[in-house]
Amino acid sequence: MVCPFALSAPLVFFLSIAYHKKSKEINGEMFTEEPTIEEIDQRFLGLALREAEIAGEKGEVPIGAVVVLENKVIGRGHNQNKTLQDPTAHAEMIAITAACNRIGSRYLEDATLYVTVEPCAMCAGALVLARLRRLVYGADDPKAGACGSLLNLVQEPRLNHQVQVTGGVREAECAGLISDFFEKIRREQK
Numbered sequence: 001m002v003c004p005f006a007l008s009a010p011l012v013f014f015l016s017i018a019y020h021k022k023s024k025e026i027n028g029e030m031f032t033e034e035p036t037i038e039e040i041d042q043r044f045l046g047l048a049l050r051e052a053e054i055a056g057e058k059g060e061v062p063i064g065a066v067v068v069l070e071n072k073v074i075g076r077g078h079n080q081n082k083t084l085q086d087p088t089a090h091a092e093m094i095a096i097t098a099a100c101n102r103i104g105s106r107y108l109e110d111a112t113l114y115v116t117v118e119p120c121a122m123c124a125g126a127l128v129l130a131r132l133r134r135l136v137y138g139a140d141d142p143k144a145g146a147c148g149s150l151l152n153l154v155q156e157p158r159l160n161h162q163v164q165v166t167g168g169v170r171e172a173e174c175a176g177l178i179s180d181f182f183e184k185i186r187r188e189q190k
């Protein structure tokens with residue numbers, strides 16, 4: 001007769017492999033099941049929202065961004081137009097520059113940029129130049145959005161790179177931050 005312990009040891013080994021296959025680390029957090037792309041997007045958009053809140057606390061228009069590569073944040077930024085007196089100091093530009101510095105490359109070909117509001121023409125241009133693979137954003141910007149609203153620079157076929165776009169992730173929270181910010185300014189001006 002075969003000793004039951006001789007059978008249980010390999011069983012435990014294979015079960016542990018099966019468990020490890022099911023668990024996955026996303027930005028330092030363990031998921032027991034393989035997260036869906038929607039869950040990953042919502043999680044990282046949440047980090048962009050945190051950046052947006054930091055901008056708001058400084059009296060800046062609350063927009064935030066993070067750049068993610070292989071499920072790790074490699075760059076983050078929030079709008080700093082007023083602080084730096086610089087019209088180019090948008091969250092996306094700061095996050096892209098930080099990410100390029102971090103990995104020592106001018107291209108971010110396998111990376112995704114998460115931002116709370118649809119990028120403007122300048123930032124959309126930077127996304128193409130950096131060759132970002134994906135853009136995930138929260139709220140549309142009908143007045144200045146250059147990723148599908150006013151125009152679509154990131155998917156312009158005449159340019160040498162096109163970016164995959166997913167919009168409307170955590171849209172209500174992203175748009176709410178902006179509308180609350182401008183409402184507060186209007187109240188203070190009365």
Ligand SMILES: [Zn+2]
Pocket residue numbers: 090092119120121122123124
């Ligand atoms: Zn911009």
